[in-house]
Amino acid sequence: MSGTPLPLGPDGYPAPGGVARRSAGAAESVRASRRWWDAAAPAYLAEHGADLGDVDFLWCPEGLREADAHLLGDVAGRRVLEIGCGSAPCSRWLRRAGADVLALDLSAGMLARAAQLNRATGVPAPLLQADVGALPVRDRSVDVVCSAFGGLPFVADVGAALREVARVLRPGGRFVASVNHPMRWPLPDSPDPADLTVTSSYFDRTPYVETDDDGRATYVEHHRTIGDWVRAVVGAGLVLDDLVEPEWTPGRTQEWGQWSPARGALVPGTLVLVAHRA
Template sequence: MNNKVRDQWNHAVGSWVEFVRTGKDYYREYMNGPSLKRMIGNINGKKVLDIACGEGYFSRHYARTGAKVVGVDFSAEMIKAAEEEEKRNPLDIEYHVADVADLSFIDSESFDLAFSFMALMDIADYESAISEAYRVLKGGGRFVFLITHPYFEQRWHDGKLIVGWETRVLDDGSREFPYLWVEDYFTRHDAVVDWPKRVGRRPYAFTTTSYHRTLADYVNTLSEKGFVVTRMDEPMPTCEGIVVHPSLVRHTRLPQSIAIESVKLVSTIPKPPSTFQP
């Protein structure tokens, strides 16, 4: 458990709740959320685990669409906010405060689907988190996650911006983003993520921590744990999103995130009877 990172998310909660619940997280509203929903599809009646659920945005979404949802997050403040909302508008969601690298309080093979929205790159021990997702899924169950794109997400390393958008301010005050520069991809590192105060969007500034890894790190970990990758999506903004937030148009050229679907393999070779003598 990384206490510093957990404390950062506990501190962020007031600003985060406002940002997410008032539709001001427009990447979620107009690009990344639609991608997750397309990939997950209809899960009415399914048992679903929301890994690093935060204040419960997608737990609520899937509970409303008929799934039985369990949400887990290591920030007690995030879970408190989720539970307060559950009290106001009950959706039969069960929340737990826990590090998703250790879900030993959850039975093996008990979920149809596990998903994680914009969190795996913030989880220090992502390999154990993927291993736990595998353990709690039933055979044939899907694990779907969406993360910032390891190639293209703006990124700081040791106080220096090493992946960033070239930005030009035009005469009318609008901004143009001609290209993205990338200084280094292969060095794995912790990255400070600053979420500045934005009037009407985030009431106060906060800082969190992400862990830069390569795309191969994620895909090979899935494979090592027993998952088979079945689909990927590099989301583009919706047309409505571009109209409402024109800066999103740059993501019709380069993605900001990636969604990956994988399936827990089940052996189709029948087990020999217990009396079997070779």
């Protein structure tokens, strides 16, 4: 059943019954992401919450923060929509910076933690459970849409999601999103630079799928090449302003999955899309 909690492994994350490379459509991807992040939220935030902060805007594991990058511009007085907000530290940072913010996520588990942190910090970011593929937001009503490693890598039809972004943006409105760098796809999921060996094709877009014991998808991640991302942004009617590949922040020692200082010195781990609606 789609509402049945996923069994957890010793690390607190959902334990897959199997792993496959196979097709996964929009409905299956949404269903899997909602269940996985509901189950994984406590373990994920226990592992990464201190690095993410409660009122902070971290773009990526390399340590790039919006306070230094200024990719969104001046947000004071701006209507900002965050996609894939998780526990919503970015939205609270935006709220403190003077933005009129709305934090959106697919996962009720993540939003429950976001609500707790809203109360604990005294910085209440309005929260909404919704799918980026069908944003419950009026046309041309938002000045900025942002997503810091939010839902886009888990979306089957990213073109449709970006068309939704373009629909809700006002003319001149800005869109900025950080995603896994496409060059990470063919490499092993390891922080050790000794493991920088190509093990699969960069051009293979077949989704990575974890399944339960009955073969149902419990986690789905979709790969796009850099060219795919560019075409998706432009195809949605947005103007691509920049592609940022953050370098590792000097002095930062935090490892995050396959991201590490040693590996970050050699290959990019994050791609930041910067665009606007004409």
